[in-house]
Amino acid sequence: MRLLELRCERFRNLDEVTLTPSPGATVAVGHNGAGKTNLLEALYYLATLKPLRASKLSELVRHGEASAKVTGRFLLSGAERELQVEIFEGSRAAYVDGKRAPSFDDYFGGVSVVAFTPDDLMVVKGSPEGRRAFLDRAVFNRFPAFLAESRAYAKALKSRNRLLKDQAPAAHLVAWDETLAKTGARLWTRRRALMGELQARAVEAFQRIGRTESGASFSYAPAKVELDFAAASEEALAQALQAALAARALRDLERGHTSVGPHVDDLELGLGGQSARAFASQGQARAIVLAWKVAEIENLHAASGVLPLLLLDDVSSELDPDRNAFLMAYLHDSGAQTLLTTTDPSLVKRAAGPQTVWLSVAGGKVTKGLP
Ligand SMILES: Nc1ncnc2c1ncn2[C@@H]1O[C@H](COP(=O)(O)OP(=O)(O)OP(=O)(O)O)[C@@H](O)[C@H]1O
């Protein structure tokens, strides 16, 4: 997979940007507030239809404009394909080769990106919510159908929570429990499948990066449910969730929200058998995240034979020199197409080669060459 051209129109502070990235590394350099992350975010949104950081779609549209558009030409298994997404009035429309995409499957077919941001580096010490989002981005990268599946779950959860807030009779809740359990069990199987593929790779990648005696561990299991998670069928997972929902109905009514299901679980990150959240140093925590990202890239490559497009947003300034050197050498050797942003080009020069395209970003404009 290769990105041949990217065009952004009225996306955040970017006015009209057309760029031809390198097949290797493309580095966007600029001062704070120039629009570097916006450029990366435009590409991430195009490839995933998930915002990298915005909470509302309308934030992606340039102030004072009615709509934004991002277009990318990709080379996929030898054929060219144009993806386009338009954002207007808080919603979006996705197109493949100029025609409205009939389904997510049509749209995503073959394009995958792995993003690595300073927010990711905070994940180990941060909230369970942040770790769930972190895990789910990886699940989505591996199984694009997960986007629609997690929306179905979120919708059912919202309906049940509304009933809880309205103090609906317990009998009414039961009507929702089955849908919630079914959609929830699907999320569990997706997360389980991803963890099954990623775990060993991430442990091994941490050995390469960690520079510590202790090993890292990565695990996930549903909270507050009785079941053999590793072995249970999807149907058994749905039954276990439905039973847990029924058992907690009164407590949930008291509290006004649903207290069991994929939306309350946590991704357990460990170091030397202890909780990394509680005990890892900042550097170790970052190495754990880096190992996860490396595992994700290698896993996608193993599963599809195609290297994902890598997006790194100013990560080098957050890593210590050794780990940054590891990452830059890794990117260089992986052969993956990469888009990096930085305020300081010297931090990423190890990822660069003769093919590297340098871009200057200033005031929402992108030009070729170093500033
Ligand atoms: N919808 C929007 N319309 C216009 N400008 C926006 C919009 N959303 C964000 N901006 C502006 O875009 C500018 C650039 O943001 P961006 O995060 O891309 O900067 P950056 O180059 O990554 O900076 P840093 O090095 O600090 O990370 C900010 O000044 C922000 O106010």
Ligand SMILES: [Mg+2]
């Ligand atoms: Mg930025």
